[in-house]
Amino acid sequence: MTSTQAEIEVSYDVSNDFFRLWLDEAMHYTSGSYLTGDETLEQAQIQKAEILADYAEVTPESFVLDIGCGWGSNLEFLATRRGVKRARGITLSTEQCEWIHQRGVPGVEAVVCDYAKHEPEEPYDALISIEMIDHLCSPDQATKGMAVELYRAYFQKTASWVKPGACFGFQAILRNRVPRSRKDLEDLAFTADVIFPGGLNPRLEELVQAVNPYWEVLELRTQRTSYGKTTAEWLRRMRLHEAAIRETFGDPIFDDYDRYLSTCVRAFERHWSSDVQMKLRKID
Amino acid sequence: MAVLQPASHGRAREKEVMDMDRAQLLELFKKTASEIAEKDFADVGEDSVIASMGVDSLAMLEVVGEMERELTIQVPDDQLVGLETVRQLLDMLEKRITA
Numbered sequence: 057m058t059s060t061q062a063e064i065e066v067s068y069d070v071s072n073d074f075f076r077l078w079l080d081e082a083m084h085y086t087s088g089s090y091l092t093g094d095e096t097l098e099q100a101q102i103q104k105a106e107i108l109a110d111y112a113e114v115t116p117e118s119f120v121l122d123i124g125c126g127w128g129s130n131l132e133f134l135a136t137r138r139g140v141k142r143a144r145g146i147t148l149s150t151e152q153c154e155w156i157h158q159r160g161v162p163g164v165e166a167v168v169c170d171y172a173k174h175e176p177e178e179p180y181d182a183l184i185s186i187e188m189i190d191h192l193c194s195p196d197q198a199t200k201g202m203a204v205e206l207y208r209a210y211f212q213k214t215a216s217w218v219k220p221g222a223c224f225g226f227q228a229i230l231r232n233r234v235p236r237s238r239k240d241l242e243d244l245a246f247t248a249d250v251i252f253p254g255g256l257n258p259r260l261e262e263l264v265q266a267v268n269p270y271w272e273v274l275e276l277r278t279q280r281t282s283y284g285k286t287t288a289e290w291l292r293r294m295r296l297h298e299a300a301i302r303e304t305f306g307d308p309i310f311d312d313y314d315r316y317l318s319t320c321v322r323a324f325e326r327h328w329s330s331d332v333q334m335k336l337r338k339i340d
Numbered sequence: 341m342a343v344l345q346p347a348s349h350g351r352a353r354e355k356e357v358m359d360m361d362r363a364q365l366l367e368l369f370k371k372t373a374s375e376i377a378e379k380d381f382a383d384v385g386e387d388s389v390i391a392s393m394g395v396d397s398l399a400m401l402e403v404v405g406e407m408e409r410e411l412t413i414q415v416p417d418d419q420l421v422g423l424e425t426v427r428q429l430l431d432m433l434e435k436r437i438t439a
């Protein structure tokens with residue numbers, strides 16, 4: 057693991073109330089899936105959760121693990137919309153975990169745990185993980201050529217938790233083309249250092265390499281423009297609350313997140329970043 | 341001025357670019373790098389090590405971006421890894437020009 061607990065807390069423990077002001081109601085902090093382009097953010101988030109639950113072949117009887125479950129938005133979707141009776145999430149953030157327990161959705165359970173230390177008491181039927189893998193390799197480790205090995209360790213570990221033939225609905229933010237201007241490079245570096253310390257988005261080809269020999273890629277779809285729309289909507293909603301955010305959380309928080317989200321919008325528009333969803337099946 | 345446009349797919353590369361020889365490519369690199377790094381690179385040759393020219397990695401990407409525009413080429417990012425000398429950079433650019 058490279059994003060340490062302290063680094064994770066920088067990213068996610070600013071304050072639950074801050075994120076509530078601009079994320080959708082269920083608090084998905086990842087790309088939604090816009091299929092027509094006319095949906096609301098809320099609908100796009102539900103569509104994302106549907107795609108991944110279908111990829112994971114979730115049924116009401118499935119024992120499901122969500123790796124890096126955030127504020128439990130996907131767990132809640134599984135329990136309330138798919139009738140899943142046992143949906144468990146793991147996260148490194150204590151604030152997120154407490155939040156999930158307070159919501160008290162029947163069938164949903166969350167644990168603060170590093171994925172690398174997780175040992176389930178019985179195998180899962182299905183896995184889902186939404187944009188957590190970008191915490192597993194730091195920029196320094198990537199420079200040293202360690203990315204594929206770190207991702208592979210994750211895919212090996214996760215494959216050891218499931219029943220034969222189980223499926224994994226996987227989503228990751230990607231890096232693609234490196235910008236060529238200093239200002240753009242500095243904005244991206246700012247996002248990495250200030251908002252998500254220790255993190256780095258994988259490249260698509262690294263992931264395709266790393267799933268082998270543990271998982272077979274059955275389906276793969278990218279959704280760069282969906283992430284552009286998601287981040288543009290987050291930015292729009294955050295700006296609506298500018299005065300309140302400045303007053304309650306301070307100017308640096310507003311300014312940092314404004315810069316971060318604006319950089320994201322440009323990153324998806326200009327192909328610096330993208331997003332991928334994969335349906336993986338365990339190779340037995 | 342076509343050379344200022346980003347490389348566009350399907351457009352024939354300018355004949356001047358296709359005909360550019362190695363010495364001209366080196367000159368273009370020196371001119372671009374000295375504008376971006378604001379340094380004099382008169383003594384730089386193909387064996388010069390880029391890092392020891394005082395060109396940091398951000399400036400290096402800017403130089404590549406500017407040369408991509410000038411040469412109407414697009415360099416895949418994986419080819420930017422491990423470039424240490426000017427010669428390695430020019431070899432890589434030459435391959436993209438003729439690709």
Ligand SMILES: C[S@@+](CC[C@H](N)C(=O)[O-])C[C@H]1O[C@@H](n2cnc3c(N)ncnc32)[C@H](O)[C@@H]1O
Pocket residue numbers: 057059064068083084085086123124125126127129130146147148149152169170171172185186187188191
């Ligand atoms: C970008 S958030 C995504 C949250 C959620 N999946 C969603 O869609 O909103 C990344 C999540 O991964 C968790 N995480 C990061 N590294 C982890 C690790 N090593 N083990 C478990 N969870 C981790 C963080 O705590 C956070 O909840």
